[in-house]
Amino acid sequence: MIEFKTPAEIQRMHVAGRFVAEVLSEVGRLADVGVNLLDLEHHVRGMIKQRGAESCYWDYAPSFGRGPFRNVICLSVNDAVLHGLPHDYTLRDGDVLSADIAVGIDGWMADSARTIIVGTAAEEDLRIIRATEEALEAAIEMARPGNRVGDISAAIWAVARDYGYPVNTEFGGHGIGRTMHEGPHVSNKGRAGRGLTLRPGLALALEPWFARTTDQIIYDADGWxxxxxxxxxxxxxxxxxAxxxxxxxxxxxxASEAPAARAGSTGHLSAQDA
Structure with a gap:
């Protein structure tokens, strides 16, 4: 179902969004060599409880997972990219950590993810992080009335092509509001001028994700x-x-995030914000 929100409802989503941003900033601050993923999970649980928020992930049981999901944040390391199940793993120097979280406050949801490097950063890891950040900013720029969903998808795909990264189309962005996943689906690859026409009040979770040399995925034994x-x-x-x-x-x-400017495959490699 596709739902359009009033300005007042968007502001209520913004409350949840600011908290999600706070959580991801805290994860970025805490993630370091020697830190266990389960410690990050439990710290985030405490933040959610203290705020009186609701995890969108706890008890989530979609068709693609081995549910129900019994964590409040997805933590994916190195070649893992989506739905990473927090487990007994201690972060090492040079690890690439993707953190993804969605919460609800007073019945309105927000969803965000970031990728950081633990300790020493390899140039090729900074490059793929930069690519996803640029793709996200290009997608956001297309999120304007009169454009179409395909314009967002095409913008993401264009950045991936510039960097030489393949694009998987099995998982992408989505509508969001009273529930974590609403319509429409927003593929990370598509053609401009196609799909739903964008209107004020539509809220979307836009999420480019790339692997360095493949568009194919596999699942861990955990099913997630x-x-x-x-x-x-x-x-x-x-x-x-919105x-x-x-x-x-x-x-x-x-708060500390500077939007990634489109620079292409030879662009400046961004430092990680806290």
Missing amino acids: TIRSADGSRTAHAEHTV ITEDAPLVLTRR
Whole structure:
């Protein structure tokens, strides 16, 4: 179902979005060499409880997972990119960590993800993170009234092509509001001028994710964690965005986050924000 929100409802989503941004900033601050994924999970549980928020992940049981999901954040390391099940793993120097979280506050949801490097950063890892960040900003720029869903998909795909990364189309962005997953689906690959026409009040979770050398995925034995099929490293970036009469409103922007400017495959490699 596709639902259009009033300005007041968008502001209520923004409350959840600001909290999601706070959580991801805290994860970025805490993730370090020697930190266990389960410690990050339990810290985030505490933040959610203290805020009086509701995890969108707890007891989530979609058709593709081995549910119900019994964690509050997805933590995916290196070649893992989506739905990473927090487990007994201690972060090592050079690990690439993707953190994805969705919460509800007073019945309104927000969803966001970021990828960071633990300790020493390899240039090729910075590059794929930068690509997903640029793709996300290109997608956000297309989230304007009169454009179509395909314009967002095409913008993401264009950045991936510039960097030489293949694009998987099995998982992508989605509508969001009273529930975590609403219509429409927003593929990370598509043709401009196709699909639903965007209107003010539509809220979308836009989430480009790339693997370095494949568009194929495999699942871990846990039934949730999705990895690149060839073991190549991955990155994931996501924001919840509301379409307004004016500019797109990013509901989950982190306070220290500078939007990635489109630079292409030879562009500057961004440092990680806290």
